[in-house]
Amino acid sequence: QHELIIFNISNRIKKLEKDAQVFQEILDSIQSSDGILWASPVYYMLVPANYKRFIELISEKDVEHLFKNKHTAFLTTSIHSFDHTAHNYIHGICDDWDMRFAGSFSADMYDLLKAEERKRLCCFAANFFEEIKKNTLYSKNYMPVIWRDFKYVSGESGSGAETEKKKILIVTDANDRQTNLGRMIERFKSSFSFEIEVVNLWDIDIKGGCLGCIQCGYDNQCVYKDKDYYIEFYNTKVKAADILVWAGTITDRYLSSRWKLFFDRSFYNGHQPSLKGKQIGFIISGPLSQIPNLRQIMEAYVEGQQANLCGFATDEYGDSQGIDNLLQNLAERLVQFADSSYIKPPTFLGVGGLKIFRDDIWGRLRFPFRSDYVAYKKYGVFDFPQKEHTTRMQNAIMLLLSKAPIFRREVNKRMKDEMIKPLQKVLDD
Ligand SMILES: Cc1cc2nc3c(=O)[nH]c(=O)nc-3n(C[C@H](O)[C@H](O)[C@H](O)COP(=O)(O)O)c2cc1C
Numbered sequence: 325q326h327e328l329i330i331f332n333i334s335n336r337i338k339k340l341e342k343d344a345q346v347f348q349e350i351l352d353s354i355q356s357s358d359g360i361l362w363a364s365p366v367y368y369m370l371v372p373a374n375y376k377r378f379i380e381l382i383s384e385k386d387v388e389h390l391f392k393n394k395h396t397a398f399l400t401t402s403i404h405s406f407d408h409t410a411h412n413y414i415h416g417i418c419d420d421w422d423m424r425f426a427g428s429f430s431a432d433m434y435d436l437l438k439a440e441e442r443k444r445l446c447c448f449a450a451n452f453f454e455e456i457k458k459n460t461l462y463s464k465n466y467m468p469v470i471w472r473d474f475k476y477v478s479g480e481s482g483s484g485a486e487t488e489k490k491k492i493l494i495v496t497d498a499n500d501r502q503t504n505l506g507r508m509i510e511r512f513k514s515s516f517s518f519e520i521e522v523v524n525l526w527d528i529d530i531k532g533g534c535l536g537c538i539q540c541g542y543d544n545q546c547v548y549k550d551k552d553y554y555i556e557f558y559n560t561k562v563k564a565a566d567i568l569v570w571a572g573t574i575t576d577r578y579l580s581s582r583w584k585l586f587f588d589r590s591f592y593n594g595h596q597p598s599l600k601g602k603q604i605g606f607i608i609s610g611p612l613s614q615i616p617n618l619r620q621i622m623e624a625y626v627e628g629q630q631a632n633l634c635g636f637a638t639d640e641y642g643d644s645q646g647i648d649n650l651l652q653n654l655a656e657r658l659v660q661f662a663d664s665s666y667i668k669p670p671t672f673l674g675v676g677g678l679k680i681f682r683d684d685i686w687g688r689l690r691f692p693f694r695s696d697y698v699a700y701k702k703y704g705v706f707d708f709p710q711k712e713h714t715t716r717m718q719n720a721i722m723l724l725l726s727k728a729p730i731f732r733r734e735v736n737k738r739m740k741d742e743m744i745k746p747l748q749k750v751l752d753d
C-alpha cells in the first residue's frame with residue numbers, strides 16, 4: 325500500500341560528505357516522498373553525532389527547501405533518559421525547515437517485544453499516513469533562531485582569577501581565532517596569570533562515532549582503544565582537570581557535530597559520572613537563550629556528571645564590554661567554586677536521570693554494563709526505598725492506624741507541625 329525507502333545516514337556519513345552523487349540520491353528521494361520519518365537511537369540526549377552531521381550537511385548544501393511542507397515524524401528508541409530533548413531538537417529542525425511535524429514516538433529499546441507497544445506503533449504509523457493523505461496542518465512549536473550580527477572585540481585583558489592548585493582545561497571546536505568564539509576564549513584565558521591549556525577538538529584524531537557496540541560495558545574499554553587519540557585525550561586531559569570549560573558555536577539547535585562526537589565517544593565510561601566533582605563552564609557563541617532545549621541538555625549533562633555548572637558566557641546580547649565582564653566573572657566563579665569544592669544540589673534533571681540509570685543498571689542492563697553495576701554498588705547508588713526498613717515499618721503502622729477516623733482527625737490537626745518537627749530540631753541544636 326505504501327512504499328518505504330530507508331536510508332542509513334549515520335554509518336555512511338563519510339561517504340555522504342564526500343560523494344555528491346550518493347547524497348543526491350537521498351535528496352531526490354526526499355523530493356519525491358510524501359512523508360519523511362526520522363528514525364534514530366537517542367545518544368546523549370540528542371541524535372548521534374553522524375546523524376546530526378547529516379542535518380548540518382543539508383544546511384551547508386543549502387537544500388533545506390526540499391523538506392518544505394513535507395509531512396514528517398520522529399521515531400526513537402532509548403531508555404527514556406532525556407529522549408524528550410532529542411525529540412525537541414528534531415522537532416525544532418523540522419520547524420526551521422517548514423516541515424509538517426505530525427508527532428514523535430519514543431519507544432523504549434525493548435518495546436518491540438511487547439504486543440501492546442507494537443500495536444501502539446502501528447497506530448502511530450496509521451495516523452501518520454492518514455494525516456499525509458488529509459494534508460493536515462500543525463502549529464509550529466519553535467520560533468526560528470535569530471542570530472545577531474555582532475562582532476565581539478575584547479577590551480582590556482582580564483586579571484585576578486588566581487589559583488595555583490587547580491588544573492584548568494578549555495576544550496573547543498573553534499577553528500579560527502578571529503571569530504567571536506576565538507576572541508572570547510582569548511579574553512577568558514587572559515583572566516588568569518598563567519597559561520591555560522586549550523585543546524581543539526579538530527586537532528584530536530577521532531576515527532569515528534560511537535558504534536553503540538557496548539563492548540565497553542564490561543570494563544570501560546572502548547573498541548577504538550588506541551586506534552585514535554580520543555580515549556587518551558579523555559583519560560589524561562579531561563579527567564585530570566579540576567576546571568573544564570567547553571567552548572563552542574551554536575550550529576542549528578545544538579553545538580557542532582564535532583562536539584557531539586566528543587560527547588558520544590565518552591560513552592566508554594558507561595553510565596558512571598566520569599567528571600564527578602569538577603567545575604564546568606560554557607563559553608558559547610550564538611543565541612543560546614533562544615534554545616532552552618540546548619541549555620537543558622547542558623544542565624542535565626553537568627548534573628548527570630555530578631559536576632558543578634558554574635555558568636555560561638555567551639556573545640548573544642552583551643556589548644563587548646558586557647561580554648568581557650561575563651568572561652571575567654565566569655573565570656573567577658570557576659576558581660572560587662573549585663577552591664570551595666562546591667557542587668550545587670541536583671535538580672530533577674540529575675535526580676530523575678540517575679533513578680533511570682539506577683533501575684536499569686541494577687536490572688535489565690546489568691549484564692552488558694557490568695562495570696557500571698560494580699561502580700554503582702561500590703558508591704551506594706542502589707538506594708532503593710525498599711531498603712529503608714524503618715520507613716517501611718512506620719508506613720505500615722501509620723497506614724493501619726489511619727483506618728480509624730479518630731486517628732486521621734488527630735493526624736490532620738498535627739500534620740504541618742509534625743512535618744517540620746525533625747527539621748526544627750536540627751535548627752534548634
Ligand atoms: C553513545 C550512547 C549514548 C546513549 N545515550 C542515551 C541517552 O541519552 N538516553 C537514553 O535514553 N538512551 C541512550 N542510549 C541508549 C540507546 O538510545 C538505546 O540503547 C537505543 O535503543 C539504541 O538503539 P540502536 O540499537 O538502534 O543503536 C545511548 C546509547 C549509546 C551507545
